[in-house]
Amino acid sequence: MPAVNIKPGIYWIGVNDRTTDLFEGLWPITSEGVSYNAYVIDDEKKVLVDAAKDIKSDALLDQIAEVFDPALLDYIVVNHMEPDHTGVLRTLRRIAPNVTFLCTSRAVKMLESYYQLTDNVRAVEDGESLDLGTHQLQFFVAPMVHWPETMVTYETTQKVLFSCDAFGGYGALQGAIFDDQCTALDFYEKEALRYYANIVALFPKPVLKAIEKLSDIPIDVVAPSHGLLWRKNPGRIIELYQKWATYALAGPEPGVTLLYGTMYGNTEKMVDAVASGVARAGMPLNIFDVRHINVSYILPSVYTRSGVLIGAPTYEGELFPLMAHVLDMLNRKRIQNRKLAYFGSFGWSGGARREITQWAEKLKWELVEAWEYPGGSTYQDLLKGEELGYNFARSL
Ligand code: FEO
Numbered sequence: 001m002p003a004v005n006i007k008p009g010i011y012w013i014g015v016n017d018r019t020t021d022l023f024e025g026l027w028p029i030t031s032e033g034v035s036y037n038a039y040v041i042d043d044e045k046k047v048l049v050d051a052a053k054d055i056k057s058d059a060l061l062d063q064i065a066e067v068f069d070p071a072l073l074d075y076i077v078v079n080h081m082e083p084d085h086t087g088v089l090r091t092l093r094r095i096a097p098n099v100t101f102l103c104t105s106r107a108v109k110m111l112e113s114y115y116q117l118t119d120n121v122r123a124v125e126d127g128e129s130l131d132l133g134t135h136q137l138q139f140f141v142a143p144m145v146h147w148p149e150t151m152v153t154y155e156t157t158q159k160v161l162f163s164c165d166a167f168g169g170y171g172a173l174q175g176a177i178f179d180d181q182c183t184a185l186d187f188y189e190k191e192a193l194r195y196y197a198n199i200v201a202l203f204p205k206p207v208l209k210a211i212e213k214l215s216d217i218p219i220d221v222v223a224p225s226h227g228l229l230w231r232k233n234p235g236r237i238i239e240l241y242q243k244w245a246t247y248a249l250a251g252p253e254p255g256v257t258l259l260y261g262t263m264y265g266n267t268e269k270m271v272d273a274v275a276s277g278v279a280r281a282g283m284p285l286n287i288f289d290v291r292h293i294n295v296s297y298i299l300p301s302v303y304t305r306s307g308v309l310i311g312a313p314t315y316e317g318e319l320f321p322l323m324a325h326v327l328d329m330l331n332r333k334r335i336q337n338r339k340l341a342y343f344g345s346f347g348w349s350g351g352a353r354r355e356i357t358q359w360a361e362k363l364k365w366e367l368v369e370a371w372e373y374p375g376g377s378t379y380q381d382l383l384k385g386e387e388l389g390y391n392f393a394r395s396l
Contacts, residue, residue, distance in 0.1 A: 003040075003066040004177055006221060006229065007158035009135055011040050013048075013063035014225075015056045016172040023084075023170065027198045027296040032191055033172025036060075036084060037225045039162060040067050041155065044133030045074040049153055049162045050225050054087030061088075061095070070095050075130075077137070078103040079164035080150045081110040085225055090115045102130070104141050106149035129156070140213060142166060144206035146199060152210070159220035166210060167237045168226030169195040180232035188228045189240065190300075195226065196244050197299035201333055204248035211242050247304060251337065254396045255284040255305035259298065261291050261312045261320040266345040266376045271311050273382040274343060277389025278309070283396060290322045295329045302330055307339045307396045308365070309389065310356065314346035314372065319355040327359045336363055341392040342370040343385060345377070368392055 004012040014037035021030045036052035038060060046068055052060045064070045073096040078086060081103075089111070093099060098120065101111060105123040112118050124130070124139040136156045143150060146165040153162040169192030176182040200207060222230040222237055230237045247253075256278050262268040271287070278285045286301040290312075302308060312320040319327075340363075342356045353372045360367040369388060373381060 001173065001175070001177075003063055006039075006223065006231075007155075007160055009042050010155060010158055010160055011042065011067050012037060012177055012223070012229065013040050013060070013067060014038050014173070014177075015052050015059040015063060017053060017056060018172055019055060020053070024199070027170075028294050029170055032170050034170050034226055035173045037223065037227075037229070038063070038085075039223060040064055041132060041135050041137075042067055043135045046072050047075045047077060047132060047137070048073055048092070049077040050079055050085045050164060051076070051088040051092065053084045054091075057088045057091045061091070072096070073099045075099065076101050077153050077162070078107055078111065079153055079162060079225070080147060081107050081114065082147060082165075083114065085164065086114065089117060093117060102139070104149050104151050106143075110149055124151070142206070142210040142213070144203040145210050146203070152214070154217060159218050160223055161214065161217070161219045161221070161234075162223050162225075164225045165200065166207070166224065167222050167230070167241055168192070168224035169228070171227055173228070177229050178232070179228050179230045179236070182228055192227060192237065192240065193244065193300045193304070194296060196241065197303040197333070198296050201244070201248065201299070201303055201335075204245040207241060207245040208249075211238060211245075214238075244303070252304050252306050254307075256286070256307040256309055256393055256396070257298070257301040257305050258285060258287045258309040258311065259290055259323065259326060260287070260310070261289065261323045263313055263315070263320070267311045267313050267343070270343055270345070270377055270382065270385045273377075273385035274309060274311065274389035277386040277391070278393040280386070281390050281393035283307075283393035290326050295326050298326060299329070299333065299335075302335055302338070303333075307341075307392060309392060310340065310342045310344075312342075312344045312352060314344065314350055314352040317349065317351040319352040319359075320344070324355070324359075327363070331359070331363055336365070338363070338365045339368055339392070339396060340365045341368045341388060342372075343388060344372050346372055346374055368395055
């Protein structure tokens with residue numbers, strides 16, 4: 001996509017990535033893609049704000065060259081060191097050998113350890129301003145949104161907030177870069193939640209602290225480093241992030257995520273019975289087959305809903321391994337204080353229920369019911385499963 005003038009002298013020069021299958025090597029983006037939004041300011045001093053992953057070096061250089069020769073760069077603002085934004089930096093230094101990198105003090109060591117960049121690296125202070133001619137930048141540290149060295153950069157004359165990971169989301173840009181041009185806002189908001197739940201959710205307090213810190217700043221455009229830019233309603237994405245961060249502290253909304261795995265269909269048969277009980281109680285329900293659905297897509301539901309139903313068989317005396325993988329990721333993301341009920345089939349001895357009890361303790365989840373049964377299910381078993389679903393949903 002060509003460079004886009006977003007305000008006088010300020011340009012989006014980002015790139016789409018539809019090549020990477022797993023963001024961070026973990027999270028599927030094969031069908032959604034992702035954008036690495038970067039920006040240039042064309043003034044007496046020429047500035048690049050954030051960059052891109054190394055595989056996009058040529059594309060990013062071409063994008064910058066649409067506005068000015070990259071060799072003319074005076075400053076590169078490094079809001080965040082994760083390589084999806086910094087992989088191009090060594091190439092940029094070769095092209096613009098005198099360019100100065102601006103970053104937080106914590107990022108200085110990381111520039112050296114990742115890229116051996118030590119010359120012309122300048123740490124900025126929280127709140128420090130930098131005049132560029134007619135534009136002015138102001139830097140605000142925002143630790144843990146998403147790494148400890150992270151900051152955001154505000155252009156004071158045009159009121160543009162370059163927020164990097166904060167307020168970002170998956171999803172390559174589809175022609176439109178602004179919220180007011182976009183006819184697929186639902187897609188980007190859904191992908192912003194998935195990005196939040198996958199990438200940022202471990203740090204709710206820092207997210208809220210950063211939002212509080214920026215609350216007195218007038219913002220015309222929220223310009224994150226992934227996904228849409230928000231200029232019609234810049235408050236929208238900030239409010240969404242605030243709501244999602246608050247879930248971790250004040251609790252999520254009532255609703256059920258039903259996670260299941262099955263070997264020969266016996267547990268799956270019970271899934272439908274349990275689900276009908278949840279439906280009878282009128283509770284929102286999302287169902288995920290953990291054999292086929294990556295945990296990336298499961299996290300947003302568990303993150304936003306108060307109840308988790310798990311249906312999974314015993315496998316070699318323990319919980320079905322693919323379910324254990326999902327629970328491990330939920331534990332790593334510290335998704336705590338949920339209600340849980342379990343059901344699952346076994347062949348010759350149980351074991352999954354014992355492991356579920358251990359997971360509930362680890363996750364600090366309240367285990368309301370855990371039911372394992374041999375082999376297939378009778379009609380009476382299915383009625384019991386329907387009742388389990390109903391009672392669990394009613395308890396939320
Ligand atoms: Fe977009 Fe934390 O990197």
